[in-house]
Amino acid sequence: MYEFAVTPAMTQLRRRGVEVVEVAPESLAAELELEAGDRIIRVNGRAVRDYLDFRFQTGGETELILNVIRKSGEEWEIEIERDEGEDFGLSFENIVPRQCANECLFCFCKGNPPDARPALSFRDEDVRLSFLYGNYTTLTSITEDEMRRVIEQRLSPQYVSVHATDVDVRAYLLGVDKKRADISAKMRRMMDAGIEIHAQIVLCPEINDGEILQRTIRDLAAEHPRVKSVAIVPLGLTRYNTDERLTPVTPEFCERVISEVTPVQRELKKCLGTTFAFLGDEIYLRAGRSVPSRRHYGDYPQIEDGVGMVRSFYEDFARLWRRLERNSPRDAHRLDGTILTGRLFAPVLKDLIERLNERFGTCLHVLAVESRYFGSEIVVAGLMTGSDILAMRDRIKGDFIIMPATVLKSDEAIMLDGMTLESLRQQLNLPIHALDFAALTQMLTE
Numbered sequence: 001m002y003e004f005a006v007t008p009a010m011t012q013l014r015r016r017g018v019e020v021v022e023v024a025p026e027s028l029a030a031e032l033e034l035e036a037g038d039r040i041i042r043v044n045g046r047a048v049r050d051y052l053d054f055r056f057q058t059g060g061e062t063e064l065i066l067n068v069i070r071k072s073g074e075e076w077e078i079e080i081e082r083d084e085g086e087d088f089g090l091s092f093e094n095i096v097p098r099q100c101a102n103e104c105l106f107c108f109c110k111g112n113p114p115d116a117r118p119a120l121s122f123r124d125e126d127v128r129l130s131f132l133y134g135n136y137t138t139l140t141s142i143t144e145d146e147m148r149r150v151i152e153q154r155l156s157p158q159y160v161s162v163h164a165t166d167v168d169v170r171a172y173l174l175g176v177d178k179k180r181a182d183i184s185a186k187m188r189r190m191m192d193a194g195i196e197i198h199a200q201i202v203l204c205p206e207i208n209d210g211e212i213l214q215r216t217i218r219d220l221a222a223e224h225p226r227v228k229s230v231a232i233v234p235l236g237l238t239r240y241n242t243d244e245r246l247t248p249v250t251p252e253f254c255e256r257v258i259s260e261v262t263p264v265q266r267e268l269k270k271c272l273g274t275t276f277a278f279l280g281d282e283i284y285l286r287a288g289r290s291v292p293s294r295r296h297y298g299d300y301p302q303i304e305d306g307v308g309m310v311r312s313f314y315e316d317f318a319r320l321w322r323r324l325e326r327n328s329p330r331d332a333h334r335l336d337g338t339i340l341t342g343r344l345f346a347p348v349l350k351d352l353i354e355r356l357n358e359r360f361g362t363c364l365h366v367l368a369v370e371s372r373y374f375g376s377e378i379v380v381a382g383l384m385t386g387s388d389i390l391a392m393r394d395r396i397k398g399d400f401i402i403m404p405a406t407v408l409k410s411d412e413a414i415m416l417d418g419m420t421l422e423s424l425r426q427q428l429n430l431p432i433h434a435l436d437f438a439a440l441t442q443m444l445t446e
């Protein structure tokens with residue numbers, strides 16, 4: 001569940017142009033007397049809908065005419081000559097995303113508690129966000145305008161939730177009719193125009209697994225290299241999504257998926273030179289298996305979808321270890337604190353941190369946080385909430401807490417249950433560091 005820094009469209013009427021939110025001092029835009037609150041509505045006579053349009057329409061142009069609606073309501077036309085590559089020094093409002101028109105059986109919005117913040121129920125389906133942030137879209141309701149824009153502005157790659165190439169199964173999963181579920185012509189049109197596609201399959205036991213999964217992988221592999229990769233991630237059921245058509249993912253199911261998909265991966269690696277269809281880390285860990293080697297993942301094409309994160313973490317950890325071998329942490333014994341993670345990753349992390357403690361004298365403890373908020377089926381760290389952490393306060397040791405930065409909203413220090421980091425800090429009376437791996441390395445090596 002990725003909550004990105006956007007204002008949901010439902011709270012805003014679309015206005016013309018794109019709003020300037022900041023002008024860098026002494027920049028070209030400052031020289032032109034543009035200000036925060038101004039809206040740029042046209043560039044060289046072409047309408048501007050958002051900052052992607054602005055970027056596309058100004059890119060490479062040295063002579064420009066901007067039409068601006070000033071904050072005061074006054075309309076301006078500005079003629080500009082600029083040096084090649086000269087930046088305007090403008091920051092713009094975020095993109096207002098489009099909503100999806102599907103009713104997916106497994107939609108994460110159905111898994112939210114009734115008191116969840118409204119932003120968590122926002123169903124984005126936007127090809128611009130797919131290009132910018134790797135958000136998946138289903139393409140079921142992409143408009144002709146959006147399709148043309150993807151092609152004209154080369155919004156590549158696009159991340160597409162395919163789930164199944166069998167149209168009946170896809171229609172059932174997405175809760176749409178067969179005509180809308182069939183995206184083969186749309187994908188072909190994008191691919192013919194040179195747009196690369198990364199596909200996703202949310203694997204639902206007894207619906208799109210087994211034969212259906214095999215066929216989906218092979219149909220997509222037939223389009224390689226235009227379809228670059230496929231991420232196969234397991235259905236995640238919280239205690240609020242109780243749809244009887246969905247079967248929970250079990251360790252046995254994960255084991256079966258691994259045994260069915262591994263031979264296909266080997267075959268694809270031989271003929272395409274890439275594993276192509278990657279299983280999410282969760283599938284290996286739930287099955288009690290170790291994750292595949294570095295070579296399996298290539299350039300980690302779907303790491304943001306939880307594919308290869310664990311392997312990449314091992315690599316980062318090995319680099320950290322080498323660094324510490326060169327320069328042991330000063331006052332290592334003072335690094336006495338608790339690292340929070342989800343139940344799934346905890347055994348992996350515990351093993352690594354215990355080795356670190358033994359070798360370098362640190363006193364770090366790993367604590368697997370149970371998900372009470374979403375339910376015990378949820379085992380990933382990214383869905384940890386403030387109330388889950390508070391419920392485990394008796395097991396927190398040491399002088400500080402480290403938790404993954406992904407637990408917080410991307411533009412605000414707030415967790416999925418609405419608790420702020422500051423409030424958690426006060427209630428636990430301990431410093432809390434929300435860190436990514438680079439920041440953790442810095443903490444251990446400085």
Ligand code: SF4
Pocket residue numbers: 100101102103104106107108109122123124125138
């Ligand atoms: S595409 Fe499906 S899973 Fe995604 S937001 Fe829409 S209904 Fe939910």
